[in-house]
C-alpha cells in the first residue's frame with residue numbers, strides 16, 4: 079500500500095508540479111517559477127544559474143534563453159539538463175533531470191511576441207554571456223536594434239526555448255526533525271512508464 083498521499087498524491091508528476099507551483103504563486107514574494115538550471119561544460123564541470131520556467135507541458139518543462147549563451151551552448155552540446163525549484167515559503171523542492179531539445183518554432187514565436195517590446199529588443203541587443211566593455215555599449219546596441227527592427231521585431235534566430243523532457247522528478251517536502259518526505263519518479267526515457275520510490279530523507 080502506498081503512503082504517497084496529500085500533496086504527493088497523483089498519477090501524473092507534471093500535475094503535482096503544477097499544483098505545487100500554483101500554491102507557491104500565492105506564497106512566494108518573487109518569481110515562484112524560478113528554477114536553478116544546471117548544465118555541464120565539455121569537461122563535465124557543472125554550471126548553474128536561475129531561469130524562469132515558462133511552460134509545464136503534458137510531458138516537458140520549457141524555458142527561454144539565448145542559444146549562444148553559455149547555458150545555450152552547454153545544453154546544446156550535452157543534450158542534458160537538471161534543475162531545482164525551491165520555495166522557501168512552502169519548504170518544498172522539486173528536482174528534475176532530463177533530456178533537452180530546442181523549442182524554436184511557433185511556440186517560441188508566440189512567447190517572444192508576448193514579451194514587452196523592450197524585452198524583445200533586449201533579446202536582439204544582448205550577446206548573452208559574452209564580455210561587454212560598458213553599459214554605454216549595450217545601450218548603444220539597444221538603440222541600434224530599435225532603429226533596425228522597429229516596434230514589431232521578429233524573434234531573433236539565436237533566441238528561443240529549451241524543452242526539458244524529464245527522466246527523473248523528485249518531490250521533497252520538509253518534515254519534522256529533518257525527517258523529510260521524498261518521492262522520486264523515474265522512467266527509462268520520455269514516454270516510458272514512471273516508477274515511484276519513497277527515499278530516505
Ligand SMILES: Cc1cc2nc3c(=O)[nH]c(=O)nc-3n(C[C@H](O)[C@H](O)[C@H](O)COP(=O)(O)O)c2cc1C
Nearest residue numbers: 109112127128129130142143144147148149150207
Ligand atoms: C530570478 C532570475 C530569473 C532569470 N531568468 C532568466 C531566463 O528566463 N532566461 C535567461 O536567459 N536568463 C535568466 N536569468 C539570468 C541567468 O541567471 C543568467 O545570468 C544568464 O542567463 C546567463 O547565463 P549563462 O551565462 O550561464 O548562459 C535569470 C536570473 C534570475 C536571477
